[in-house]
Amino acid sequence: MAKLSDRLMAIYRLIPNGARVADIGTDHAAIPIALLETAKSPFIIASDVRKGPLFSAQEQIELADLDNPQQIELRLGSGLSVLQEDDDIDTIVMAGMGGELIAKLIEKIPTFLADSLLILQANNEEGMVREVIIQQKRTITDEKIIQEGRHFYEIIVSCAAGKPKTLTNRQMKFGPFLLEQNSDVFRLKWQKKRKHLANIKKILEESKQQGSLRYDSLQEEIKEIDEVLM
Template sequence: MHKLSNRLQKIVDLVPPVTCLADIGTDHAFVPIYLIQKKMIQHAVACDVAVGPLSIARTNIQAAQLDTQIATRLADGLLGLRPADQVDLAVIAGMGGQLITHILNAGSQQLQSISQLILEPNNDEPLVRQWLNDSGCWQIVAEAIVQDGRHNYEIIRAQKQEAVAALTPQEIMFGPFLLQEKSPVFRHKWQQQLTRTQLTLANLIRAQHLEPTKIAVAQQKLQKIEEII
């Protein structure tokens, strides 16, 4: 069994037992292969928009002898999913927050039959939480943050519900569960952000041509970070 990176391990740790999972942007298909081998899921659909990664995924799936349990699709986002797949949960990981929200918007029809999401944006995490908050039907039910190499990654698990509780601006920025837990990785990330924002603000103030709007944005961000550290 292939050893997963810290990031991928944290993603699979958040996956509940389901029948069928869709891995969007599957790359090497490590996530569905691992989950089937661990008997956490029965079937999977591995989708990627690029031919190269999908070819590697197929090779890995064949090597694991899981051809009958993992289907591969060359497709953009969720658009390769079919009603017959009966996907319970979609994993969308390893890409920017803007791209994730684009995929969710473009795949609105496919999302109608999906009950759970696991999202791992490499950046712009608040955009993803804002999308979930604005949807009116997706509730964040778990979060995790993990350090992998020099980077920190936030992972969000959301569940479709009839009634959802709105997030506060602070929860959208920092994550409702991450904010409650305030793990060492979380504190380290935001201490780094605090230092960078302080440096940015100092440079803006020292600049020959002052930019009041940018200064105000940096000051607001600094205040928000200081409130939670």
């Protein structure tokens, strides 16, 4: 199997064997290629809203010299609009996008995809993604956190089965599974975030803004991080 980054490998491992997959906003078709190379999936749709990334994906598929490259379909279009009911997709990957965009796509998920497994990796606003998952009466079934260099990536898995659980504000922000796992990577992410916030707080103090709403908000956020890291 071609080498995947830690982020993409974590996503790959979360995809069930035999799944029919849609990789929305595909990253050079890296995950679709890996799925075919390992016979983990019989059919994958790889899409992007721009022609350039799809051209790159096609090049990578050709370079991979797959036995059955026709099992990867490349589609040009926005979000989930590229999918049709007779595709029989049961697993949707949305990775490397902003959290706000992923949240909007979940809100507009077509009825024929309502039971699909969602594997989501937002580059920001993960709390917004969790909030929309719960609003759509879906369940978060797993979470992972990955570090690549200076960057931290949270991966959220959601299904429509089971009784949806409500989340506290803290679980929404930090992730219910990530809080429970309390991994070294999770702790490092929030230690770095706390340091960043403390630096901003210091700047506000130096400019005599201790009474501002921004200052109060920073204090509350730092306090919450401290409680999580205890």
